[in-house]
């Protein structure tokens with residue numbers, strides 16, 4: 443794994459935005475796997491700036507998102523479709539027909555099959571952007587005794603519900619289930635880029651970057667099996683995690 447330690451979270455966001463822009467410039471019709479949550483927001487802001495400055499062109503870019511809450515329609519202001527539209531897609535010259543966020547409504551099995559089909563369509567993602575939960579989850583593959591290969595519906599853990607309550611009016615409003623890309627879909631990407639900041643992630647990041655252990659109790663550790671995986675953390679998080687590299 444490539445472990446990059448930056449001076450600040452803004453520098454991490456700049457590093458990852460540059461990586462994504464370079465990929466698009468090299469392969470204009472590349473396929474990106476995208477994430478939501480607080481972490482990618484500054485990365486998307488930088489990409490919007492680069493697009494406005496004529497430094498990167500999204501016209502042919504294709505995207506697939508990792509996950510979506512069950513029970514929220516795409517126009518709900520806490521749905522991940524809405525998040526992607528308002529934080530990135532509405533502000534760059536991407537063709538929205540080339541973007542995919544799974545549906546959180548309707549038949550869960552059909553939605554999961556559709557997500558896996560989109561992950562496979564036209565070949566693997568050139569780059570999969572990832573955040574990490576305080577418990578080590580990637581997408582919504584939660585920490586526990588087993589993980590699933592295929593896309594599926596996941597029951598969110600208390601830790602995840604608590605962490606995501608900050609985006610909702612009250613904790614009871616956070617959906618308790620979500621549709622998520624499975625571990626196979628994530629690991630099928632040609633390149634994985636996980637970005638993290640904040641002391642709450644220190645334990646999860648310690649297991650990821652210090653030592654060689656792989657465990658279902660920290661799904662991010664499966665990144666160690668991938669031949670082209672990047673972890674981008676700022677110095678404060680690296681110190682909190684005890685990373686000495």
Ligand code: F6R
Pocket residue numbers: 476477478479480481482508509572573574575579580581582
């Ligand atoms: C979101 C996702 C999640 C988040 C994780 C961290 O699409 O896949 O795994 O990346 O919950 O969320 P933030 O960035 O809000 O700390």
